[in-house]
Amino acid sequence: ELKVEQNPLFLSMQEGKNYTIYCNYSTTSDRLYWYRQDPGKSLESLFVLLSNGAVKQEGRLMASLDTKARLSTLHITAAVHDLSATYFCAVAPDVDDMRFGAGTRLTVKP
Amino acid sequence: ETGVTQTPRHLVMGMTNKKSLKCEQHLGHNAMYWYKQSAKKPLELMFVYNFKEQTENNSVPSRFSPECPNSSHLFLHLHTLQPEDSALYLCASSHITTGPESETQYFGPGTRLLVL
Numbered sequence: 454e455l456k457v458e459q460n461p462l463f464l465s466m467q468e469g470k471n472y473t474i475y476c477n478y479s480t481t482s483d484r485l486y487w488y489r490q491d492p493g494k495s496l497e498s499l500f501v502l503l504s505n506g507a508v509k510q511e512g513r514l515m516a517s518l519d520t521k522a523r524l525s526t527l528h529i530t531a532a533v534h535d536l537s538a539t540y541f542c543a544v545a546p547d548v549d550d551m552r553f554g555a556g557t558r559l560t561v562k563p
Numbered sequence: 564e565t566g567v568t569q570t571p572r573h574l575v576m577g578m579t580n581k582k583s584l585k586c587e588q589h590l591g592h593n594a595m596y597w598y599k600q601s602a603k604k605p606l607e608l609m610f611v612y613n614f615k616e617q618t619e620n621n622s623v624p625s626r627f628s629p630e631c632p633n634s635s636h637l638f639l640h641l642h643t644l645q646p647e648d649s650a651l652y653l654c655a656s657s658h659i660t661t662g663p664e665s666e667t668q669y670f671g672p673g674t675r676l677l678v679l
Contacts, residue, residue, distance in 0.1 A: 484666070486667065486668075488670075494672065495670040495671055495672045495673055497670075498668070498669065501667050541606065543606075545666060549594050549596075549611045549613045549657075549659060550608065551596075551668060552608070553606040554605060555604075556605070
């Protein structure tokens with residue numbers, strides 16, 4: 454059974470600090486997705502990582518993928534309050550199948 | 564309207580009621596999905612329609628019945644639900660081609676369902 458595990462599940466950090474969210478998955482997948490969900494809202498696509506070693510950056514967020522280790526990281530640099538949300542990683546074992554992690558609820562405090 | 568829309572946004576129903584959730588995508592995609600998001604479980608894929616053909620049914624109880632009349636519309640018909648079915652139901656769509664970049668799923672705002 455495919456498992457997608459994120460850690461931590463809850464993260465409280467101060468503004469200006471750095472932190473990394475980890476996503477491990479249990480089966481071969483060449484593509485990994487990161488989504489953001491604000492409270493009471495839907496999921497918003499952040500990154501699509503398509504190959505081993507892929508790195509993508511948008512603002513204070515940087516995502517990377519190591520397909521050999523079956524690991525993706527989402528690094529937060531100099532956090533700001535606006536980044537408070539729940540972050541999900543997902544893998545796609547098939548073209549029309551996507552499996553999500555449990556999510557990491559991030560709270561950035563002043 | 565743009566993107567993926569869902570109606571209603573909130574729904575309260577009794578266990579004997581019959582209701583339907585509607586999803587519409589305005590992105591020209593060819594695949595649509597139903598997900599269930601509850602407080603205690605990760606996002607669960609329920610149904611997939613790929614080119615209007617149902618290709619995935621992850622052991623979803625028969626009290627949930629999907630319908631995809633065309634590539635832009637997706638319904639989830641509900642009947643005799645249980646309180647544990649209370650959750651946020653999210654619709655998503657994607658465009659499946661040979662390029663992996665195109666498989667990003669775009670989500671609707673969801674329908675918050677409460678079963679009493």
